[in-house]
Amino acid sequence: MEYGAAAGTRRVPGGLQGAEDVRYPPVAEHGLIGDLRSAALVDTRGTIDWYCCPRFDAPSVFASILDADRGGSFELTADTPARTKQFYFPDTNVLITRFFAEDGVGEIQDFMPVVDDSREAGRHRLIRRVVCVRGSLPFRARVAPRFEYGARPHTVRAGHGQAVFETPGLTLALTASAPLEVAGPDVWSLFKLHEGESAVFALDRIGGDVAPRFCPLSEAEQQFNATVGYWRRWLSRSRYRGRWREMVHRSALTLKLLTYAPTGAIIAAPTTSLPERIGGERNWDYRYVWIRDAAFCVYALLRLGFTEEAEAFMGFLSEHVRLEIPADDGAAGTSRGTGPLQIMYGIDGRRELPERELSHLEGYRGSAPVRVGNGAVGQLQLDIYGALIDALYLYDKWGRPISSAHWESIGEVVDWVCDHWDQPDQGIWESRGAGEKHLYSRLMCWVAVERAMRLAQHRGLPVDIVRWGRARDAIYRRIMDHGWSTERNAFVQYEGGHVLDASLLMMPLAKFVSPTDPKWLATLDALGEDLVSDSLVYRYDPQVSPDGLSGDEGTFSICSFWYVEALTRAGRLDEARLAFEKMLTYANHLGLYAEEIGRTGEQTGNFPQAFTHLALISAAFNLDRALG
Known part of the structure; x- marks a missing residue:
């Protein structure tokens, strides 16, 4: 099915509603991830509200920071009241958003693997790994792309742990270890994790010589370690040893x-x-x-x-x-x-x-x-x-x-x-x-x-x-x-x-x-x-x-x-x-x-x-x- 580009938020269990001021978090309530070709902003609620693919100056896929109804977003958050904190994995550009709830503590590890000039560079993979570190915690996800700055309609099809969002100029594939459900132009997921369990969502650009590929838990772990290693090797070349090293x-x-x-x-x-x-x-x-x-x-x-x-x-x-x-x-x-x-x-x-x-x-x-x-x-x-x-x-x-x-x-x-x-x-x-x-x-x-x-x-x-x-x-x-x-x-x-x-x-x-x-x-x-x-x-x-x-x-x-x-x-x-x-x-x-x-x-x-x-x-x- 094809859906209008300007479709707004939808009412589902635990979903966001309405058009209140709180839809726009402060600019400072964001972290940045990227792969040296494109970048995404992730707010402290766990929402990606800005992402351009396949490069920095391409039309946006997620732009709810510029229009909460028409811009599109990738929400991933605890489906229960929770406090949040955000930090970078030390000496890297891997972003961690933590959720502190009454029954458990969980975190989202957001990163984009940095690869060379091979065909994998064209994948622009965006990985969101969810981990429950204490107790148990319910989560919800809503993936709502709005292509071409929210002006281009798209089709969506799903099955076997994968959803494909497609326009004439850009196709994105979402794979997940959690169950996915199509709801209008969006894809939803409701799941619960217990201590030590994890779930993975991966969003890939596909087409041409870049074929769809799942991202199992083991691959997400490997790419997490590889991305951490890349950033730490890069930063180790710094000669600065002064008072304000962290900043x-x-x-x-x-x-x-x-x-x-x-x-x-x-x-x-x-x-x-x-x-x-x-x-x-x-x-x-x-x-x-x-x-x-x-x-x-x-x-x-x-x-x-x-x-x-x-x-x-x-x-x-x-x-x-x-x-x-x-x-x-x-x-x-x-x-x-x-x-x-x-x-x-x-x-x-x-x-x-x-x-x-x-x-x-x-x-x-x-x-x-x-x-x-x-x-x-x-x-x-x-x-x-x-x-x-x-x-x-x-x-x-x-x-x-x-x-x-x-x-x-x-x-x-x-x-x-x-x-x-x-x-x-x-x-x-x-x-x-x-x-x-x-x-x-x-x-x-x-x-x-x-x-x-x-x-x-x-x-x-x-x-x-x-x-x-x-x-x-x-x-x-x-x-x-x-x-x-x-x-x-x-x-x-x-x-x-x-x-x-x-x-x-x-x-x-x-x-x-x-x-x-x-x-x-x-x-x-x-x-x-x-x-x-x-x-x-x-x-x-x-x-x-x-x-x-x-x-x-x-x-x-x-x-x-x-x-x-x-x-x-x-x-x-x-x-x-x-x-x-x-x-x-x-x-x-x-x-x-x-x-x-x-x-x-x-x-x-x-x-x-x-x-x-x-x-x-x-x-x-x-x-x-x-x-x-």
Whole structure:
């Protein structure tokens, strides 16, 4: 039978009912699992409410986090009142959700086996192993896929411990050791386990050369051990031995989960349209490769000793990110194009990421619109060139020497930056308003030229040192002369303005200004007064610096970690350590961070966010080193 894609929840024994607020757990009440190709969010109730298959940017199969009625989910929970706790199996990305009930204790072990490039990689197996560890416990499961973001009808057929959900573009097979029952478009299971007993549910993508295959208890045990072994072997390569090892390693494991193994791409986050403010319109799709984010990821991973990941990303750049120098329109310093690089790419390197709204989905807690694709792809953001070339510089220093082909590409980019750094752009925060001459963009253009010059000198590479040096010095003078506001006694967001911006915290981090320079210390104090609240940092005030969107937002977690690092470099170690320890209290129960933190400490925005975790790694590394 075929069922409509928008079918809602159904009333069955023990099932969920209605459309109450509790249908949407807090963003922070989730853990992440994945196989380096796709990922799923599991909430503390045991429900998978976000899963895209077969890759991060594919249409969702489960998306009840964006619409509890139409999105689809995979519920698996104790069928009796129970308290729950969630943790990661130590040093892995295997997620454990525990249920504490009057008559027993049970747990769900959620994981996705990580396999090589064989046909098994196309299976994208998602295993949910249920174990009763004390007493006895009843469980219920409801598997309710809603394909293509809840817009594509599917057929379901079941028999002999298996159910197959099928659409023209995707077929999923559910196998289970517990009894299955078809109920409309969904599959249900009610079962009871006694101490020492277990049950297994496995969801596979099938089709082509991937045939249906059951997952017996013994195979689930073997794949559990293999997955634990994989993550522990990977993490053992870390060189970090500092004070905050647990948080740093959880951040590293999260960054690895956000890596797309076939190309080496690193996505910004595995979700789309989780709102920056409940009920607001600041809802974006982050399942792509931002040159800025990915370059910072390379920096963080190199710091920890994960050179293979850095090398894989360099491979992504070489193969998929093609330089396209736009034609000048004849006026000096202007260009008809946006630059030789886009700010973001698809995980396969594609350049077209058209943005559209999914009006049939209500959004997380009614926060519409839900968007897929990202219209910022065509923006001019000049800071990406500094982030990219700084990453290449660090890769050459700590990883492997860059190739002659890489140097040719760097030369083309830097030549372009020398000609075009003095343009208005949309800035690091991707404003949807009018372009400005952002200080941070100037700063990172300076970084692009300065790091390239340093690399050329270190390696003895050919370069027009006079031309590059002239551009580097011109950018420096422009920032010092026009980026400083005597009225604010601080550096400001853009030329001619008086607005502060947390991206200025990168000035000493990028080695543009001494961390104890009087002008910088005055700016640090001004940022602390205007944008810092209990160690949390707002990126700017949208009420005085319009960004083309309505509403306000929470504090930006990456900026809070930048603040820690800026305090560290300024020698204010007691303040830095306190701010860092406070930031750690805002992590969720698993050590994960969304993009922002709201006024009452709730996590908002896409989750978990790579940018935040890489900033945590950098702050921890530098603070730990300064404390000695």
